Amino acid sequence: MSTTLSASTLLAVPLAPLVGSALAGILGTKFGGNRLGRAASHSLTILGVLVAFIISALTLKSVALDGARFNETLYEWMVIGGLKMEVGFMVDGLTAMMMCVVTFVSLMVHIYTIGYMEEDEGYNRFFAYISLFTFSMLMLVMSNNLLQLFFGWEAVGLVSYLLIGFWYNKPTAIFANMKAFLVNRVGDFGFILGIGLIAAYAGTLNYTETFAKANELGAMGFPGTDWMLITVICICLFIGAMGKSAQFPLHVWLPDSMEGPTPISALIHAATMVTAGIFMVARMSPLFELSDTALNFILVIGAITALFMGFLGIIQNDIKRVVAYSTLSQLGYMTVALGASAYSVAVFHLMTHAFFKALLFLGAGSVIMGLHHNQDIRWMGGVRKYMPITWITFLLASLALIGTPLFSGFYSKDAIIEAVHASNLPAAGFASFAVLAGVFVTAFYSFRLYFLVFHGKERYDQNPDAHHDDHHADAHGHDDHGHHGHGDHKPHESPWVVTVPLVLLVVPSVLIGFFTMMPMLFGDFFKDAIFIDAAKHPAMAELKEMIHGPVAMALHALHTAPLYLALAGVVVAWYMYMVNPALPAAIKRACMSIFNLLENKYYLDWINENIVARGARALGTGLWKGGDQAIIDGAVVNGSWKLVGRISSVVRWLQSGFIYHYALAMLLGIFLLMTYFVWFKR
Numbered sequence: 001m002s003t004t005l006s007a008s009t010l011l012a013v014p015l016a017p018l019v020g021s022a023l024a025g026i027l028g029t030k031f032g033g034n035r036l037g038r039a040a041s042h043s044l045t046i047l048g049v050l051v052a053f054i055i056s057a058l059t060l061k062s063v064a065l066d067g068a069r070f071n072e073t074l075y076e077w078m079v080i081g082g083l084k085m086e087v088g089f090m091v092d093g094l095t096a097m098m099m100c101v102v103t104f105v106s107l108m109v110h111i112y113t114i115g116y117m118e119e120d121e122g123y124n125r126f127f128a129y130i131s132l133f134t135f136s137m138l139m140l141v142m143s144n145n146l147l148q149l150f151f152g153w154e155a156v157g158l159v160s161y162l163l164i165g166f167w168y169n170k171p172t173a174i175f176a177n178m179k180a181f182l183v184n185r186v187g188d189f190g191f192i193l194g195i196g197l198i199a200a201y202a203g204t205l206n207y208t209e210t211f212a213k214a215n216e217l218g219a220m221g222f223p224g225t226d227w228m229l230i231t232v233i234c235i236c237l238f239i240g241a242m243g244k245s246a247q248f249p250l251h252v253w254l255p256d257s258m259e260g261p262t263p264i265s266a267l268i269h270a271a272t273m274v275t276a277g278i279f280m281v282a283r284m285s286p287l288f289e290l291s292d293t294a295l296n297f298i299l300v301i302g303a304i305t306a307l308f309m310g311f312l313g314i315i316q317n318d319i320k321r322v323v324a325y326s327t328l329s330q331l332g333y334m335t336v337a338l339g340a341s342a343y344s345v346a347v348f349h350l351m352t353h354a355f356f357k358a359l360l361f362l363g364a365g366s367v368i369m370g371l372h373h374n375q376d377i378r379w380m381g382g383v384r385k386y387m388p389i390t391w392i393t394f395l396l397a398s399l400a401l402i403g404t405p406l407f408s409g410f411y412s413k414d415a416i417i418e419a420v421h422a423s424n425l426p427a428a429g430f431a432s433f434a435v436l437a438g439v440f441v442t443a444f445y446s447f448r449l450y451f452l453v454f455h456g457k458e459r460y461d462q463n464p465d466a467h468h469d470d471h472h473a474d475a476h477g478h479d480d481h482g483h484h485g486h487g488d489h490k491p492h493e494s495p496w497v498v499t500v501p502l503v504l505l506v507v508p509s510v511l512i513g514f515f516t517m518m519p520m521l522f523g524d525f526f527k528d529a530i531f532i533d534a535a536k537h538p539a540m541a542e543l544k545e546m547i548h549g550p551v552a553m554a555l556h557a558l559h560t561a562p563l564y565l566a567l568a569g570v571v572v573a574w575y576m577y578m579v580n581p582a583l584p585a586a587i588k589r590a591c592m593s594i595f596n597l598l599e600n601k602y603y604l605d606w607i608n609e610n611i612v613a614r615g616a617r618a619l620g621t622g623l624w625k626g627g628d629q630a631i632i633d634g635a636v637v638n639g640s641w642k643l644v645g646r647i648s649s650v651v652r653w654l655q656s657g658f659i660y661h662y663a664l665a666m667l668l669g670i671f672l673l674m675t676y677f678v679w680f681k682r
Helices: 008-026 040-068 095-116 123-142 146-166 171-202 205-211 213-218 229-244 253-258 262-271 271-285 292-312 320-341 345-370 386-402 409-424 428-454 494-521 539-546 549-559 559-577 582-592 592-599 601-654 658-679
Strands: 070-080 083-091
Touching: 008 040, 008 070, 008 083, 008 095, 008 123, 008 549, 040 095, 040 123, 070 271, 070 582, 083 095, 083 123, 083 146, 083 428, 083 592, 095 123, 095 171, 095 213, 095 262, 095 271, 095 559, 123 146, 123 213, 123 271, 123 345, 146 229, 146 253, 146 262, 146 271, 171 205, 171 213, 171 229, 171 253, 205 213, 213 494, 229 271, 253 262, 253 320, 253 345, 262 271, 262 320, 262 345, 262 539, 271 320, 271 345, 292 320, 292 601, 320 345, 345 386, 345 494, 386 409, 386 428, 386 494, 409 428, 409 494, 409 539, 409 559, 428 559, 494 539, 494 549, 549 559, 559 582, 582 592, 592 601
Parallel strands: none
Antiparallel strands: 070 083
16 A cells, blocks of 8 residues: 555545534524534534544554655645744654544544433534534644644634533533633643744744754753753643643643533543643654653653542542543643653553543443433442443443553553653652552542442432432423433433443453554554653663563563552442441541542632632732823823923913013023123133
């Protein structure tokens, strides 16, 4: 086969979902006269994503087996001096893998949405949004320049705002989407500064041209400081990743994004928006390899996120929020791998995590539907016998999440732990402790959720708030995603459009790590996409010496701490919630101060709302009253015309038009001149 890829074929990958989105969003809504019905809208959007997935899969095959590559400009927008603004694609192993992950998970979410959003008034609009989201993410991962990357970056942020606040009559949803939007603006400010520095000092926005000048950038100092320019660039870029990939302390938007419909939780948290930051840092590896300071910063931030966000998952009672904090913790693991220069391991975990996390979110949504929209795990229990497909798929996803040997999550998570342990950076010690401790925490909160939902005594009929849901009842008497109330409150299995995506997601969640670990981590799959200075950062080289295949790695796990920490987490969760359910309440009473700290999410929301927001408001008020009103309006604008008025009033008095005034002025002038020359010039 040819080792080249067709530009027109690649262009169809992002455009197919865009066309589906436009048709559903215009012709399927009031804006276009509701010309398309529900079936036509979901069929067109699903077809668009299906086309994108098929082309992506064929592209991945060509890239992996035939060595095909693509890096061309498709459209030149403008040229400013020597700086080109263009649209183009770079397709290598990293891009091809991301294309398949994004389109496959998106396809599963589209199919699942048919059942989950049944009869919702915004049904067509929702399909338009999620297809537009898919287009935005594909433009991001396929870009070959920073301008297009930034376009995709901001587009996924914009569409996530629309999706999180999809139920715009719900105050909590509006607050959540505004929070996500504002927090991401903080990160994006750093991101655009980093892009601006690259444009200013490298003179290009193209990836290949930038990487060719990486050593020149690495030798420059940042003007006016002792910092290296490359360090400032990398930290600014990573601040963007902190916002988009929800790293501490810019993580606060992600748990609240659960206010959106469950399919969005799966799409945002599994394969698209939150992975954009991880992808970007991996893509920029030639730059990050030149700054140990930036890598240490990344290690510390990732370690804090991995461990401390996991702690928050322990005390959550909302089924979706438990999985959301799991996402935060796993994103921390990926970030730690980036800091250890194990970029391929980070991207490998991104891929495996996308499948089992999408499965967990969609499984949680299936449980919510089966329990008539109850989300509180304290009022579940015994669901296994009523929802067998949801149960087994959720269990397999949980086993993958905690790193059970032979499951996909095992290979990526254990590779991260080993890579951090092999890193020689100063922050690696703390990071190694955090990711190792996080194994127990992950297993504990994952199986706390699993046992409370699927095993034990049935408690769904004891729920004091029988209509508790992430969807409030609207004026038409049904929930926001459209499922009417049921007289029978027994749990029930979800329809096939919900369970089929669950079953299909099980396959990669269980198997993909086993079959792709060696080529992705130690083969040539990422050879043109990721650069590592092995002399300075030997983690991947040491990892290659330790790992000799998926079977050997699974056997080796029997002698390592992570397996037994995960097992301990499962056993402790089983004992506390199945054998001795009074124990958690006793621990809570004994450790109330710690519980309050976790319940208030380390008080970061309080700090943001009462210190940061009020400080910003006070600063804004000061700038408004002191700067705008007093200086600009008062001194500059009003002061200038008042000064002119006063001068003109004096001039008007002098220019009276009376001859005797002018004669008097002349006589006084002559008198003063004579006095001056007589007395001062003698």
